[in-house]
Amino acid sequence: MNNTATDSAIEVCAGAATAGPVRELLSARTVQLGEGTEVRRLLPSLNRRMIGVWCFVDHYGPDDIAREPGMQVPPHPHIGLQTVSWLLDGEVHHRDSLGSNQLIRAGELALMTAGGGIAHSEQSPDPHSPVLHGAQLWVALPDADHARAARFEHHSELPVIIDRGLRATVLLGELAGARSPGRVHSPLVGVDIALAAGSDVRIPLEPDFEHAVLTVSGAADLDGELDPGTLCYLGCGRSELRLRAENDSRLLLLGGVPFAEEIVMWWNFVGRSGAEIAEARAQWQAELSGTGEGRFGAVRGYEGPALAAPELPSTPLRPRGRAARKA
Ligand code: MN
Numbered sequence: 001m002n003n004t005a006t007d008s009a010i011e012v013c014a015g016a017a018t019a020g021p022v023r024e025l026l027s028a029r030t031v032q033l034g035e036g037t038e039v040r041r042l043l044p045s046l047n048r049r050m051i052g053v054w055c056f057v058d059h060y061g062p063d064d065i066a067r068e069p070g071m072q073v074p075p076h077p078h079i080g081l082q083t084v085s086w087l088l089d090g091e092v093h094h095r096d097s098l099g100s101n102q103l104i105r106a107g108e109l110a111l112m113t114a115g116g117g118i119a120h121s122e123q124s125p126d127p128h129s130p131v132l133h134g135a136q137l138w139v140a141l142p143d144a145d146h147a148r149a150a151r152f153e154h155h156s157e158l159p160v161i162i163d164r165g166l167r168a169t170v171l172l173g174e175l176a177g178a179r180s181p182g183r184v185h186s187p188l189v190g191v192d193i194a195l196a197a198g199s200d201v202r203i204p205l206e207p208d209f210e211h212a213v214l215t216v217s218g219a220a221d222l223d224g225e226l227d228p229g230t231l232c233y234l235g236c237g238r239s240e241l242r243l244r245a246e247n248d249s250r251l252l253l254l255g256g257v258p259f260a261e262e263i264v265m266w267w268n269f270v271g272r273s274g275a276e277i278a279e280a281r282a283q284w285q286a287e288l289s290g291t292g293e294g295r296f297g298a299v300r301g302y303e304g305p306a307l308a309a310p311e312l313p314s315t316p317l318r319p320r321g322r323a324a325r326k327a
Helices: 274-288
Strands: 021-026 029-033 037-043 054-064 072-078 081-089 091-096 101-105 109-113 118-123 131-140 151-155 160-163 166-172 188-195 199-204 210-217 231-235 240-245 249-256 264-266 269-271
Touching: 054 081, 054 210, 054 249, 081 091, 081 101, 081 166, 081 188, 091 109, 091 151, 101 151, 109 118, 109 166, 131 210, 166 199, 188 199, 188 240, 240 249, 264 274, 269 274
Parallel strands: none
Antiparallel strands: 021 231, 029 037, 037 054, 054 131, 072 118, 081 109, 081 131, 091 101, 091 118, 109 151, 160 166, 166 188, 188 249, 199 240, 210 231, 210 249, 264 269
16 A cells, blocks of 8 residues: 555646536556455555545455455554445454454444554454455544544444435435434545435535545446446535436445645555654554554454564655645
């Protein structure tokens, strides 16, 4: 997750509600996460780094893990972000250094606020369901909250809007007056949209937000077909989204006020400077070797070693804005 690739020039919203709607399809690149887990990374991508405060989007599965260990992600640290774990099928066991020990099932929200530092592990339980399918999303915390105390929230009850073939589950933020219980620190929205075959629906949007739609399954139509596994960036200035689906389809709608702050994203950290990232890395490595002060803490109950941080790049990590740099 090292942003050293050369970005190409793109058009972006200059600020909230200044740019009109666009329709830009971003395709995924395949990333290997530990042993046996392959994900499709949609954000950050070469052409786009953020959707509002959403700064990371991984989509995985549906994978047949009936005879496999499934997801096995050892303890690793985070700072400066919230992780949003959303399962479409299956379950994952979350443990963290606050002592959280929680099974997350499909349709339940796991929201971990890293703030100044936390460590967690994610594992398919044993035994587990035969199919694993989900999304791992990150929200960048604004500067005022980026070093706050860590916390973990598990919400098994989320607001659902049902309307003529539409079933919309509000993960974060608000849609049509229905608000998620998940605690956030900036204006954003995240919605799971299930469309029954033959549906033609209009979903209200906040025009000051920029939005994108990740097609998880099926192939809905949004001014043209959305292929499964793609992220469709929609820009700012839309007050509604018209979606049609010939077949059952599943989408994730992500949006938020365009993020004005410059951040450094490296490995599992979101910081404000290269020095902050280097300090977090050094503190994690010190904890792994048993000499650290406990900024992140141990993940109790996980059997096996934690993940070591990669080497920092040889060129300094510099804060960057939401737009991809012009080449
Ligand atoms: Mn993580």
